[in-house]
Amino acid sequence: MRNIFRRFKTKKMRIVQNGHPALRRVSAPIAAIDDDVRDLADKMTYTLMHNEIEGVGLAAPQVGVNKRIIVIYTCGGSPKDKSKLSPGEIVLNPLMPVALINPELVSMSQETICSGEGCLSLPGVGGDVVRAARVILKAMLLDGQTVQVECANLLAKCLQHEIDHLDGILFIDKIPAEQLEEAKPALKLMEKEEAKRAK
């Protein structure tokens, strides 16, 4: 009960957009799960779940914090047929939205999938990204438990996108040149807005 109460008392954070320096920094590992980390996870979860544009993941740099924490909510993209769920979906879907601390991909499949992506920090911009079809995720949960599981489907794609954020990488770094060219006016506009805010 306490957790639910905490979650809904917290406020929404501003999602920073293209041009904000936090999006291009490599984020620092979290040394210990303390009240600050729990509070950040609560606020990020609230922000993801109450954003005007529906998102399936949020990384701390997107709220201007360069720490290795992500929140994911990909259960809606899992196969309806439960026999097709990956081990990661079986473990994590019931916990979603779930915060992952110091998430890392310990291995990635050779098999890839190319699909459309967007990002809450780049509203209105989309493009095709090639990602591994399956990944093995290692991460800590807020209760201190470590999980190491194979993930597929939308969960695998989202984890790669969000963990890229922790390394200062955006999905636009991975889209075809002609799609990036198309996105440039929108990206420039966001940069201008962020520069104005920084003054």
Ligand SMILES: [Zn+2]
């Ligand atoms: Zn993103």
